[in-house]
Structure formats: C-alpha cells, structure tokens
Amino acid sequence: MSTVWTQRREDLVSDCIVSPDVFHQMVERLGEFVVPYQDVLETEAGQHHLHLYLQGLLSHLPRKNAEDIATLVDVERQVIQDFIGTVPWDHRPLITMLVAQVADQLGESDGILVFAPSSFPKRGTHSVGVKRQWCGHRGKIDNCQVGVFMGYVARHDHTLLDFRLYLPQAWARNEQRRQACHVPPEVRYQTRQAQCLEMLDAWGDQVPHGWVTGDDELGRHTEFRGNLRKRGERYVLGVPCNTTIRDLEAPLPEYGGRGRRPKAPWQSVTAWRQSLGGQKWTHLMVRDGEKGPVEIEMIKRRVQTRLERKRSGPEEWLVVTRRPLSDKRVLEGKASPGATEDDDRYRYRYYLTPTQVSGVALSEPSLRELARVIKAGACIEASFKRGKGEVGMDEYQVRTWQGWHHHIALSLLAVWFLIGETHRGQQLTPALTLPQVRYGLSLLLLAVLCPLGVDDICRRVQRQLQRNESARFYHHRTRKCIPPCTWPDESRSSQLLVTCICPVMIRWKIQQSDNSRAWFCYVIRPHSELHITISRRKSTSTPSRRLAAALTARSVRAPAPCAGAEAPRGRGHRPGA
Numbered sequence: 001m002s003t004v005w006t007q008r009r010e011d012l013v014s015d016c017i018v019s020p021d022v023f024h025q026m027v028e029r030l031g032e033f034v035v036p037y038q039d040v041l042e043t044e045a046g047q048h049h050l051h052l053y054l055q056g057l058l059s060h061l062p063r064k065n066a067e068d069i070a071t072l073v074d075v076e077r078q079v080i081q082d083f084i085g086t087v088p089w090d091h092r093p094l095i096t097m098l099v100a101q102v103a104d105q106l107g108e109s110d111g112i113l114v115f116a117p118s119s120f121p122k123r124g125t126h127s128v129g130v131k132r133q134w135c136g137h138r139g140k141i142d143n144c145q146v147g148v149f150m151g152y153v154a155r156h157d158h159t160l161l162d163f164r165l166y167l168p169q170a171w172a173r174n175e176q177r178r179q180a181c182h183v184p185p186e187v188r189y190q191t192r193q194a195q196c197l198e199m200l201d202a203w204g205d206q207v208p209h210g211w212v213t214g215d216d217e218l219g220r221h222t223e224f225r226g227n228l229r230k231r232g233e234r235y236v237l238g239v240p241c242n243t244t245i246r247d248l249e250a251p252l253p254e255y256g257g258r259g260r261r262p263k264a265p266w267q268s269v270t271a272w273r274q275s276l277g278g279q280k281w282t283h284l285m286v287r288d289g290e291k292g293p294v295e296i297e298m299i300k301r302r303v304q305t306r307l308e309r310k311r312s313g314p315e316e317w318l319v320v321t322r323r324p325l326s327d328k329r330v331l332e333g334k335a336s337p338g339a340t341e342d343d344d345r346y347r348y349r350y351y352l353t354p355t356q357v358s359g360v361a362l363s364e365p366s367l368r369e370l371a372r373v374i375k376a377g378a379c380i381e382a383s384f385k386r387g388k389g390e391v392g393m394d395e396y397q398v399r400t401w402q403g404w405h406h407h408i409a410l411s412l413l414a415v416w417f418l419i420g421e422t423h424r425g426q427q428l429t430p431a432l433t434l435p436q437v438r439y440g441l442s443l444l445l446l447a448v449l450c451p452l453g454v455d456d457i458c459r460r461v462q463r464q465l466q467r468n469e470s471a472r473f474y475h476h477r478t479r480k481c482i483p484p485c486t487w488p489d490e491s492r493s494s495q496l497l498v499t500c501i502c503p504v505m506i507r508w509k510i511q512q513s514d515n516s517r518a519w520f521c522y523v524i525r526p527h528s529e530l531h532i533t534i535s536r537r538k539s540t541s542t543p544s545r546r547l548a549a550a551l552t553a554r555s556v557r558a559p560a561p562c563a564g565a566e567a568p569r570g571r572g573h574r575p576g577a
Contacts, residue, residue: 123143160415240336
C-alpha cells in the first residue's frame with residue numbers, strides 16, 4: 001500500500017512541472033485573441049483601447065478600475081475613463097462573438113444553460129440600478145446592484161455568456177436618475193425572469209444544450225416554468241420550502257363509495273419530506289473535489305404542483321437533495337434563506353423538473369443526470385469567483401448604464417481568454433489551473449508594460465503628480481479661492497507671487513503692540529499680483545498647527561494699482577462667516 005501511495009504522489013508532483021512553452025508568446029496570443037473583437041467595434045480608438053483594457057484586467061493590479069489601468073498601460077486617465085464610462089460603443093457585438101466561440105469550443109448536445117443573479121455591493125445611491133435589495137454576496141438585504149447572468153456548463157469547463165443589469169421600478173420610473181446615468185430610453189422595467197427568457201430566446205438556438213437550470217428565485221414562479229415548457233426546454237429549477245405539491249405515487253385514501261374518488265392531499269414539500277420516514281435515499285458521488293469525493297443523497301417523486309389561486313398545475317418530478325451539515329464544500333448554487341432547511345444532521349434543497357414539454361412526454365431522468373445538472377449551479381458560482389477574483393469584474397468605478405455593461409463585457413472576454421490558455425497549458429502541465437495562468441500572464445504583462453527605467457518611472461510619477469495638482473486646483477477654483485503652495489520647512493519662510501484670476505476676499509487677524517487683535521479684509525481684483533510671505537508657527541492655544549500668513553503688497557506689474565487691494569474696512573471689523 002505504501003508503494004502505491006508513493007507512486008501516486010510522484011505522479012501528482014510530476015503533473016506540476018511547468019513547461020516554458022505554457023507561457024511562451026502568451027502576450028502575443030493575447031494580441032491575436034482580441035483581433036476578432038476589435039474588428040466588430042466601429043471606431044479605431046475603441047479598437048486600440050479594447051486591447052489596453054484587457055491587459056489591465058489581466059494584470060497584477062489589486063484594483064482593476066479605469067484609473068489604475070490607465071496608469072499601468074501609460075495613457076491618460078481620462079482616455080480610459082471615457083472609453084469605459086461615457087463613449088457610446090455597443091457591447092453586444094462582443095457578446096455575439098463570445099457566444100459563437102464558446103459554442104464552437106465547448107458546445108455539447110447535453111450542455112447546461114444556467115441562469116443566476118450576482119450582486120455588486122455599493123455604498124452610494126448614484127450608480128445605475130443601485131437599491132437596497134437581497135445581496136447574495138453578503139447574504140442579507142443591502143445596498144447593491146444586481147446583474148442577471150447566463151452561463152454555459154459543459155463537461156470540460158464552464159463560462160459566462162451574457163448578462164443583463166436589473167433596473168428596479170424606482171429607477172425605471174425616475175426620469176432624472178435615468179438621465180444622470182445615461183439609461184437608454186428604450187430600456188424599461190423587466191423582472192429577472194423576463195430577462196432570463198430574453199437571453200434564452202437570443203442564444204438558445206446558437207448554443208447546444210439539453211438542460212436549463214436556476215435557483216429558487218426563478219423556480220418559485222410557475223409562469224416562468226410554464227414558459228420554459230412552452231419553449232421545449234427541459235429544466236431543473238430550485239423551489240422554496242413552502243412549495244405546495246400532491247404526491248402522485250402515494251397510496252390513495254380509501255374510497256367511501258360516494259362522490260369523487262379521493263386524491264392525495266396537498267402539502268408542502270417540507271411536510272412531504274418529513275413524512276418519508278425510513279425510505280431509502282440514493283447515495284451518489286458527484287465529483288472528485290480538492291478534499292476528496294463530493295457526495296450527495298437524493299430522492300425523486302412524481303408530483304402535481306399548484307398554480308396561483310390554488311389551481312391544479314402540471315405533473316412534475318420533485319427532487320430532494322440532502323448533505324451533511326459538516327460538509328462545507330460547494331456543490332449546489334447559492335439560494336435564498338427560504339429555499340434551504342436544516343435538521344440535526346442534514347441540509348435539504350428542493351427542485352422541480354418537467355415530465356413533458358410542448359405536449360411531448362419526457363423519459364424519466366436518472367438521479368445521476370439530475371445530480372449533474374444540479375452541480376451546474378456550483379459551476380456558475382465558480383464562474384463568478386473567476387470573474388471577480390481574477391479579472392476584477394466587480395472592481396469597476398463607473399455609474400452609468402454604458403459603463404457597467406462595457407466593463408462586464410470586457411471582463412467576460414478576459415476570463416474566456418484565460419480559459420483557452422488554461423486548456424492549452426494543461427496539455428503540457430496537467431495540474432495547471434486558471435489562477436496560475438493569470439498570475440504568469442500578469443508577470444509577463446508587467447515586464448512589457450512597466451520596463452524598469454528611471455525615465456519611465458519619472459514620467460509615470462510626474463503624471464500622477466500633475467493629476468493630483470490639477471484636481472486640487474480645480475477644486476479650489478470651483479470655490480473661488482487660490483490653492484495654497486507646497487508648504488516650506490518650519491524654519492523657513494517663502495515668497496510667493498500670486499496672480500488673482502477672480503475677485504477674492506482675504507481676511508486675516510494680527511496681534512497689535514497693545515496685545516489687542518484686529519481683523520483686516522481686502523478684496524483682490526482680477527489679474528492682480530501679490531507677493532505673499534508664508535511661514536509656519538506653532539499655536540499655543542491648540543496642539544494642532546496653524547498657518548499665519550503676512551501678506552504685503554510689493555511691486556505690482558498688473559494694471560490695477562496697489563496690488564489691486566482696496567482700502568481696509570477698518571480695524572476691529574470682523575466680516576461675517
């Protein structure tokens with residue numbers, strides 16, 4: 001036995017040997033990857049900035065927003081911010097190209113389309129679509145944006161395909177907020193279920209698939225399940241614990257000989273599960289996880305569901321899963337608190353799958369096949385983790401409708417490139433994973449975009465300083481006050497020549513020879529120049545430092561006489577605050 005374990009360990013270690021061919025010319029392949037996407041953009045500037053932004057998303061930056069990316073790729077900050085936030089280029093051709101590539105490389109006849117929301121926590125209220133709503137990222141109701149995503153899960157990999165930003169009714173009806181965030185006029189309020197159906201209609205025929213799955217937020221709506229059946233889609237959808245069903249396989253109550261024959265009673269799925277008693281659950285191993293096999297227990301029953309207003313609904317298969325509370329590994333997708341329940345030992349989840357679609361009866365699905373579809377919910381959560389953890393899908397700093405869609409679309413492209421490079425590298429290094437590919441690529445991009453030269457460092461630092469000082473200048477200008485200079489050392493004083501560009505009122509307080517204090521007020525006219533002597537002194541009244549400035553009108557070259565200073569209003573006069 002020890003020899004077998006030793007041999008297996010050596011095999012695993014040998015799979016980790018990284019060949020230089022994995023990362024050789026990876027930066028060049030990134031340039032070739034973006035060419036088809038650049039071709040579908042209309043403007044030449046957008047084509048160039050698309051490549052730069054993808055490089056920033058795939059880089060080592062801890063915060064992958066427009067400002068940090070602009071600093072990394074050595075372009076002006078405003079250029080990248082305009083490209084992402086305000087320039088009205090259409091992201092949909094990029095998604096069309098992405099869907100075509102995914103269908104060609106990952107497409108399978110029994111692939112799975114997964115619909116799931118993803119939240120983006122926010123602090124303010126000005127970002128488009130932000131509202132206090134259920135935030136799955138934090139597991140509570142919080143201030144956030146919510147995007148509805150469509151993903152594709154195949155046997156070899158998984159990725160995100162398309163997305164919609166959920167616009168709450170309060171936003172859809174507020175014209176002022178819509179204009180502030182540049183929401184297009186044709187955009188109207190849609191439920192998340194309607195957004196999922198819209199994406200399904202757009203891409204369902206192009207992406208080969210055999211199943212559709214989603215969480216209880218979609219499955220709780222009987223109309224959504226009915227729309228999927230009308231479209232001929234076979235689904236596995238989560239449902240809440242209070243879903244009402246009738247067990248069609250349970251023994252019927254005894255017939256009394258009069259009236260209608262009795263049927264099985266209506267009951268919640270929780271009450272039905274508790275009534276199972278000692279019935280046997282089927283034990284399945286779903287996949288081989290990092291900490292050992294991931295296992296699940298399942299039971300299936302043919303039931304009749306209920307529609308709104310207590311109407312009898314169609315026949316469906318009820319699937320119940322349970323896993324030990326001690327098993328913290330992710331197998332199923334995230335669900336709202338009302339879709340899971342625990343007892344002393346297990347955690348339970350409930351799903352529904354149809355018995356017929358479009359009037360055509362379906363064969364009974366096996367529990368192993370149902371487990372594969374249920375596992376797709378965890379795959380889409382892994383896709384969110386890839387996007388937010390590796391390419392900064394949630395690190396945008398934009399408020400507009402276009403900015404959010406632009407950033408998310410480019411994030412999906414960046415993840416798709418990493419998936420392709422991971423598949424290529426695994427042929428040489430079987431143990432290679434996507435995070436390691438992104439790490440290696442970030443080092444290559446760092447060497448390309450940030451050459452270690454003093455001149456380059458000085459240029460980048462100078463750009464940052466100019467950006468900071470420009471911002472400081474315009475903040476002071478909006479308040480009609482002159483920005484102060486850089487303070488000298490405490491032991492020195494400095495002379496500063498100031499040109500007034502707008503009328504400025506200057507107040508200061510001096511201490512006279514008789515220890516009385518007097519306030520002076522001068523109004524400085526436009527285009528006047530002053531020589532200002534600035535010094536630092538320690539304050540005896542408070543521990544904080546105060547600045548005492550003595551302003552003296554010296555030689556003046558401006559047309560205004562006496563440095564543009566009017567006569568003081570008089571000693572002892574203190575202007576109002």
